[in-house]
Amino acid sequence: MMHFKALILLSFALFSASTFASEETYQFETDAQSALFFELTKELRCPMCQNQNIADSDAMIAADLRRKVYQLVNEGQSREEIIDYMKQRYGDFVYYQPPVNATTIWLWLLPLIFVFIGIVLVIRSRQQKPVTQDNAKLEAADKLLEEDK
Amino acid sequence: MRKISFFVLPLILFVGLAIFLFQGLFSDPREHESTLLNKPVPSFVLPDLMNTDLTYTTEVFVGKVTLLNVWGVWCVTCAVEIPFLEQLKNEGKHIVGLYYDQDIDPDFGIKTVERVQQEVEQKLGQLGNPYAYNIFDVKRDLSLDLGVTGAPETFLIDKQGKVRLHHIGDINPRVWQNKFASVYQELIAE
Numbered sequence: 001m002m003h004f005k006a007l008i009l010l011s012f013a014l015f016s017a018s019t020f021a022s023e024e025t026y027q028f029e030t031d032a033q034s035a036l037f038f039e040l041t042k043e044l045r046c047p048m049c050q051n052q053n054i055a056d057s058d059a060m061i062a063a064d065l066r067r068k069v070y071q072l073v074n075e076g077q078s079r080e081e082i083i084d085y086m087k088q089r090y091g092d093f094v095y096y097q098p099p100v101n102a103t104t105i106w107l108w109l110l111p112l113i114f115v116f117i118g119i120v121l122v123i124r125s126r127q128q129k130p131v132t133q134d135n136a137k138l139e140a141a142d143k144l145l146e147e148d149k
Numbered sequence: 150m151r152k153i154s155f156f157v158l159p160l161i162l163f164v165g166l167a168i169f170l171f172q173g174l175f176s177d178p179r180e181h182e183s184t185l186l187n188k189p190v191p192s193f194v195l196p197d198l199m200n201t202d203l204t205y206t207t208e209v210f211v212g213k214v215t216l217l218n219v220w221g222v223w224c225v226t227c228a229v230e231i232p233f234l235e236q237l238k239n240e241g242k243h244i245v246g247l248y249y250d251q252d253i254d255p256d257f258g259i260k261t262v263e264r265v266q267q268e269v270e271q272k273l274g275q276l277g278n279p280y281a282y283n284i285f286d287v288k289r290d291l292s293l294d295l296g297v298t299g300a301p302e303t304f305l306i307d308k309q310g311k312v313r314l315h316h317i318g319d320i321n322p323r324v325w326q327n328k329f330a331s332v333y334q335e336l337i338a339e
C-alpha cells in the first residue's frame with residue numbers, strides 16, 4: 001500500500017516536471033531581473049486575447065511580447081521604460097492600470113459621486129420635518145374611537 | 150414633485166445604462182486607436198520575401214500611397230481577403246505585403262526560407278497575387294513596432310510614409326467603402 005502511494009506521488013512529480021519543460025525558459029543574470037520579468041508579464045495585457053495577461057496567453061503575439069520583455073529586461077531597462085515601450089506600440093490598452101486623463105477620470109469620479117449622492121439622500125431623509133399635530137383631526141379620530149366603544 | 154423624482158430618476162438611470170450597454174453589443178473590443186496614427190512607419194531593414202538579397206527600408210513608402218497588408222499563408226482570414234485585395238490591385242492600388250511566418254521561432258531554429266517561399270508561391274497561385282512585393286518580417290520585429298496583434302491587418306500609408314489608417318481584421322467591400330475609400334481618395338489627391 002505504501003509503495004502504491006509513493007508511486008502515485010512520484011507520477012505527479014514527473015508529470016509536473018514535464019509540463020515545465022515544454023514552456024519557454026528564460027535565463028536571467030539576477031533575481032531582480034527575473035522578478036521584474038514575471039511581474040511585467042502579469043501586468044501587461046495580451047492585445048489579441050483581451051482577458052488574459054501575456055504570461056497566461058498562448059497567442060503568438062503574447063509569446064512575442066514575452067520575448068521582447070525578456071530582451072528589454074536583460075538590456076537593463078527599468079520597469080517604467082518597458083511599460084512605455086509597450087504603450088508606444090499597443091497603446092494604453094496594453095497595460096492593466098489605466099492612466100488618469102479626461103476620459104478615464106470618470107472611473108474614479110463616478111463611484112465618488114454615487115457615494116456622495118447616497119450620503120446626501122440619507123441626511124435628507126433623516127431631517128424629515130416632524131409631523132405637525134393637527135388638533136382638529138385628532139379630535140375627529142378620538143370621536144371615532146369613542147363611537148366604537 | 151417627490152413622487153415624480155422617485156419614478157423618473159431611476160427611469161433615467163435605467164435608460165442611460167441600457168443605451169450604454171446596447172452600444173457595447175456593436176462595438177468591436179479589438180478596435181482601438183493605433184498609436185502610430187499620423188506618424189512615420191518605424192524604421193526597418195528587411196529582405197524581400199522572394200529575393201532575400203533585396204532589402205527594403207522606410208524609403209519604399211515615399212512618393213506613393215501604399216496599402217501595407219500583414220498576412221501569412223497559415224492565416225485563414227487572409228485567404229478570404231486576398232481575392233478582394235487583388236480586385237483593388239486591378240483598380241490600380243499599390244499593395245505591399247508584410248509577411249511573417251508562424252513557424253519561424255527566432256529562439257528555436259528556423260524553417261528554411263525556401264520552404265516559406267514555396268508555400269507563398271503555391272498560395273498566391275491559387276488565390277491570385279495582389280502584392281507588388283512582400284517584405285519579409287523575419288523575426289516579427291516590424292510587426293511589433295507597428296502594433297500588429299495578428300493577421301490580417303492593414304495600414305494605409307501616405308506619400309510621406311506616414312501611417313494614416315490601421316485596420317485590424319480583413320478588408321472586404323463593406324470595410325473598404327466605410328473606412329478606407331474616402332481617406333484613400335484624400336491621400337491620392339494630396
